[in-house]
Amino acid sequence: MISLEAHNLTVAYDKVPVLWDIDFELPTGKIIGIIGPNGSGKTTLLKTIMGLIKPASGYVKVFEQDLDEVRQRVAYVPQRESVDWDFPASVQDVVEMGRYRKNSLFRRLTQTDKEIVANAIEKVKLTAFKDRQISQLSGGQQQRVFIARALAQGADIFFMDEPFVGVDATTETAILDLLTTMRDEGKTVVIVHHDLQTVSGYFDHLVLLNTRVIACGPTAEVLTQENLSNAYGGQLTLLSKIQSIIKEKEFPIREKGFEKR
Amino acid sequence: MLTAVLIGTSCSLLGSFLILRKSVMIGDAISHSVLPGIVLAFIFTEERAALPILIGAAVFGVLTTMFIQFLQRKSNVQEGAAIGISFTFFFALGVIMIALSTGGNVDIDQDCVLFGEIASTYLDKIFVNGYFVGTRSILTIAPVLLIVILFVVFGMKGLRLTSFNEDYAKALGINVNAWNYALLMLVSITAVLSFEAVGAVLVVGFLTIPPASAYLITNNLSKMLWLSVVFTLLSAVGGTLLALTLDVTISGMIVSVAGILFLLTWSGKIIMTKSKKIEKLSEV
Numbered sequence: 001m002i003s004l005e006a007h008n009l010t011v012a013y014d015k016v017p018v019l020w021d022i023d024f025e026l027p028t029g030k031i032i033g034i035i036g037p038n039g040s041g042k043t044t045l046l047k048t049i050m051g052l053i054k055p056a057s058g059y060v061k062v063f064e065q066d067l068d069e070v071r072q073r074v075a076y077v078p079q080r081e082s083v084d085w086d087f088p089a090s091v092q093d094v095v096e097m098g099r100y101r102k103n104s105l106f107r108r109l110t111q112t113d114k115e116i117v118a119n120a121i122e123k124v125k126l127t128a129f130k131d132r133q134i135s136q137l138s139g140g141q142q143q144r145v146f147i148a149r150a151l152a153q154g155a156d157i158f159f160m161d162e163p164f165v166g167v168d169a170t171t172e173t174a175i176l177d178l179l180t181t182m183r184d185e186g187k188t189v190v191i192v193h194h195d196l197q198t199v200s201g202y203f204d205h206l207v208l209l210n211t212r213v214i215a216c217g218p219t220a221e222v223l224t225q226e227n228l229s230n231a232y233g234g235q236l237t238l239l240s241k242i243q244s245i246i247k248e249k250e251f252p253i254r255e256k257g258f259e260k261r
Numbered sequence: 262m263l264t265a266v267l268i269g270t271s272c273s274l275l276g277s278f279l280i281l282r283k284s285v286m287i288g289d290a291i292s293h294s295v296l297p298g299i300v301l302a303f304i305f306t307e308e309r310a311a312l313p314i315l316i317g318a319a320v321f322g323v324l325t326t327m328f329i330q331f332l333q334r335k336s337n338v339q340e341g342a343a344i345g346i347s348f349t350f351f352f353a354l355g356v357i358m359i360a361l362s363t364g365g366n367v368d369i370d371q372d373c374v375l376f377g378e379i380a381s382t383y384l385d386k387i388f389v390n391g392y393f394v395g396t397r398s399i400l401t402i403a404p405v406l407l408i409v410i411l412f413v414v415f416g417m418k419g420l421r422l423t424s425f426n427e428d429y430a431k432a433l434g435i436n437v438n439a440w441n442y443a444l445l446m447l448v449s450i451t452a453v454l455s456f457e458a459v460g461a462v463l464v465v466g467f468l469t470i471p472p473a474s475a476y477l478i479t480n481n482l483s484k485m486l487w488l489s490v491v492f493t494l495l496s497a498v499g500g501t502l503l504a505l506t507l508d509v510t511i512s513g514m515i516v517s518v519a520g521i522l523f524l525l526t527w528s529g530k531i532i533m534t535k536s537k538k539i540e541k542l543s544e545v
Contacts, residue, residue, distance in 0.1 A: 082426070087425045089481075100422055
């Protein structure tokens with residue numbers, strides 16, 4: 001079954017395309033990485049999937065339906081830096097937001113909600129910190145709070161924006177363990193990630209992105225030097241030789257004139 | 262004094278969320294740009310009826326916010342500039358409208374709009390069957406305060422979520438704009454009411470200072486709301502009494518007291534954190 005598909009998706013800021021003709025389909029029950037160099041549109045892609053940015057053309061479907069029909073099954077973990085951690089709230093408060101629903105915003109949380117919240121906090125090993133104010137947490141702990149909030153939603157597919165940035169080793173292992181458990185339960189996890197070195201260890205499936213989709217498929221198939229060179233261009237010194245060979249063969253790395261704009 | 266307490270409470274509850282959304286200056290903008298709304302309502306109804314004025318103000322409050330967002334998105338000016346353009350423009354429109362429509366002999370005058378005169382509000386008394394039920398301003402403010410309190414109590418989850426993490430709220434399918442506009446409409450309405458009492462300039466003091474003081478000393482949203490109300494009470498009561506003793510402007514005194522309370526809280530906090538550090542050091 002297809003968990004997420006994007007077709008003919010183009011997104012532009014001020015007429016400059018950030019994503020161009022994105023087309024892919026992703027499997028269910030896998031840990032999927034969206035990778036690519038800085039400015040390749042990874043976060044934009046995630047935001048477009050979540051309906052936060054309107055595409056210029058194309059569409060996205062989750063579980064073969066429009067996002068609005070499956071919102072309950074979709075959890076979003078924004079970048080940690082995207083919020084103000086000085087906000088007066090405790091770990092508990094933030095994770096409870098995972099139980100907020102469009103239609104029950106004016107109701108109090110039920111006992112079941114509270115249990116789910118406690119369970120989610122337990123899963124990210126923050127129970128001891130649950131009453132702590134969120135500004136008094138380390139970066140890694142803050143990231144785990146965000147993940148707990150997504151867990152509390154009880155979703156089937158998770159979209160995470162750079163969850164491994166600025167976290168300590170403990171958190172990294174904790175998150176990875178958690179992701180594996182989630183996958184084994186049949187959940188799909190889509191992660192925006194920029195660190196190439198860890199890619200093969202983390203993900204089952206990859207989308208290699210640089211404004212266009214360079215490659216999409218199982219990690220081993222995508223992670224070829226040719227693909228990487230296409231995505232990262234001159235940014236990878238190791239691959240500069242290959243790049244020059246490709247240039248000689250006039251393999252189109254990007255559309256002509258792309259960089260001049 | 263009761264007027265000040267009621268207005269201040271509304272302001273500080275709403276202001277708390279403005280602070281948390283880092284959009285205090287939007288409150289400032291709104292407090293000024295509701296003026297054309299008031300004047301229009303006044304021209305059409307030819308009286309100082311509360312309801313049309315409130316509606317006019319709410320409409321202009323929302324218009325201002327939309328205008329600010331529109332400027333930011335379409336013309337690439339930064340937020341501060343967009344706010345500056347919109348509210349001075351709307352306020353100026355309002356001032357001109359006052360001058361044009363009335364030829365100067367009206368109830369609304371420019372001094373009152375800017376600085377307010379809380380001391381005179383008690384002159385405007387309302388009697389039902391010969392019994393004194395309250396002043397006009399108190400009777401208008403009380404229901405608004407009630408609405409604000411209900412909004413904050415029942416909308417707590419929505420306000421908390423949209424203030425903390427707007428993108429996440431959107432991802433949950435929540436109508437973030439509706440929440441924003443609801444909050445800003447209440448800010449506009451409260452701002453209009455505060456016009457008479459403290460004027461356009463000092464509303465911002467009410468909106469900002471008590472919540473900011475509360476924000477300094479607590480890490481809990483509900484406590485922050487409570488504390489900001491406490492700070493408001495202290496400044497309203499203290500300010501009025503002081504002003505009467507010293508025979509100076511009441512609204513000015515209230516905001517000054519609020520400011521002094523803020524400085525006291527701040528220095529108190531600094532001293533507290535320092536002594537805690539020293540304790541920790543001596544333990545080691």
